[in-house]
Amino acid sequence: MEENEERRGKGKGLSYCVTGATGFIGSWLVKSLLRRGYTVHATLRDPAKALHLIPLWSGGDRLRVFRANLQEEGSFDEAVKGCSGVFHVAASMEFEVPANEDIDSCARANFIEPAISGTLNLLKSCSKTESVKRVVFTSSISTLTAKDSSGNWRNVVDESCQTPVDHVWKTKASGWIYVLSKLLTEEAAFQFAKQSEVDLVSVITTTVAGSFLTETVPASVRVLLSPITGDPMFSSILSAVNSRMGSIALVHVEDICSAHMFLMEHARAEGRYICSACSCVMSELVNHLAKEYPFSNLQRCALVEEEHGSVPSEISSKKLRDLGFSFKYGLEDIMNHTVNSSIDCGFLYPNVKLD
Numbered sequence: 054m055e056e057n058e059e060r061r062g063k064g065k066g067l068s069y070c071v072t073g074a075t076g077f078i079g080s081w082l083v084k085s086l087l088r089r090g091y092t093v094h095a096t097l098r099d100p101a102k103a104l105h106l107i108p109l110w111s112g113g114d115r116l117r118v119f120r121a122n123l124q125e126e127g128s129f130d131e132a133v134k135g136c137s138g139v140f141h142v143a144a145s146m147e148f149e150v151p152a153n154e155d156i157d158s159c160a161r162a163n164f165i166e167p168a169i170s171g172t173l174n175l176l177k178s179c180s181k182t183e184s185v186k187r188v189v190f191t192s193s194i195s196t197l198t199a200k201d202s203s204g205n206w207r208n209v210v211d212e213s214c215q216t217p218v219d220h221v222w223k224t225k226a227s228g229w230i231y232v233l234s235k236l237l238t239e240e241a242a243f244q245f246a247k248q249s250e251v252d253l254v255s256v257i258t259t260t261v262a263g264s265f266l267t268e269t270v271p272a273s274v275r276v277l278l279s280p281i282t283g284d285p286m287f288s289s290i291l292s293a294v295n296s297r298m299g300s301i302a303l304v305h306v307e308d309i310c311s312a313h314m315f316l317m318e319h320a321r322a323e324g325r326y327i328c329s330a331c332s333c334v335m336s337e338l339v340n341h342l343a344k345e346y347p348f349s350n351l352q353r354c355a356l357v358e359e360e361h362g363s364v365p366s367e368i369s370s371k372k373l374r375d376l377g378f379s380f381k382y383g384l385e386d387i388m389n390h391t392v393n394s395s396i397d398c399g400f401l402y403p404n405v406k407l408d
């Protein structure tokens with residue numbers, strides 16, 4: 054019923070392009086747009102990855118799939134043609150630095166510069182295409198920090214609380230290359246947009262979870278579930294987020310897609326918007342996870358020790374809410390959908406026993 058109503062909705066006749074359509078957020082965004090009646094130009098690097106998604110998207114003749122790579126200049130020219138807007142969701146998530154390399158130069162040459170040039174490639178295609186009225190860029194909460202310049206916790210984190218670039222280079226906390234690539238790419242994107250009069254809006258995305266359409270378990274779901282799985286790499290990312298923000302800010306994948314669409318279409322949208330449905334300190338996160346999926350007390354205690362003890366900063370989506378956006382899903386739904394989806398795909402065992 055809801056789906057049929059959405060299909061008859063306002064999307065009729067409008068086309069949007071989505072980059073990174075094979076990813077966690079991108080695949081949901083394609084589905085959400087098609088549900089609402091839009092025509093979608095979905096871009097992907099590897100058509101094989103779309104095979105299982107195409108039936109899930111069920112887009113019929115409103116779905117067009119394009120092969121495009123951020124690293125190839127002009128690669129997006131065809132895909133953005135005729136679109137009213139472009140959702141730039143794609144970004145590389147691979148940041149392995151080989152041992153014995155000069156780590157700073159390696160990070161710059163292999164990850165940060167390609168991330169920047171990739172986004173500029175896409176924006177160049179958009180600026181050449183008259184039909185494109187707005188680009189919505191998927192930014193990250195990793196571009197923000199809850200600590201002020203003296204290292205004290207802020208009461209409220211808003212869009213102005215940018216992580217200082219030199220601090221990230223210096224401290225190299227877990228996930229630092231990703232942080233730099235998002236920070237510097239977004240900065241370059243806004244600079245380019247200003248010069249070439251592209252209307253660019255960015256969504257500062259917090260940790261996204263919920264159910265997933267991808268065949269593999271999304272990295273952010275693995276991060277959220279790391280207190281259960283004990284995966285050292287994803288646990289260290291969760292800890293790094295917690296120590297930068299004082300809590301973990303979360304958003305359901307369907308809400309992050311709704312926020313992207315909302316910001317694409319709102320006449321007064323401009324600049325950056327934090328999109329966080331809720332945030333919780335590590336003990337709350339662990340308790341909520343344990344309610345959905347009981348797991349070892351030993352792991353739980355180790356994680357909770359990481360809390361800093363004071364009242365955590367509010368990670369504020371006021372700017373987004375003031376524009377009229379409201380979230381559909383809260384913490385319990387996020388946890389429940391994430392755990393169930395992970396059980397369905399075999400990432401978590403259905404039956405667990407407490408120690």
Ligand SMILES: NC(=O)c1ccc[n+]([C@@H]2O[C@H](COP(=O)([O-])OP(=O)(O)OC[C@H]3O[C@@H](n4cnc5c(N)ncnc54)[C@H](OP(=O)(O)O)[C@@H]3O)[C@@H](O)[C@H]2O)c1
Nearest residue numbers: 073075076077078098122123143144145193258260261273
């Ligand atoms: N999930 C979160 O919690 C979260 C939080 C904050 C921000 N974000 C941002 O949200 C966006 C999507 O994240 P996600 O969680 O959906 O990640 P994801 O599942 O890893 O998706 C990334 C997408 O980008 C594509 N991509 C990577 N390199 C590309 C290239 N050179 N050319 C074209 N496409 C390329 C990938 O294609 P392949 O499938 O071919 O690899 C994939 O479709 C990213 O910009 C990320 O920084 C995510």
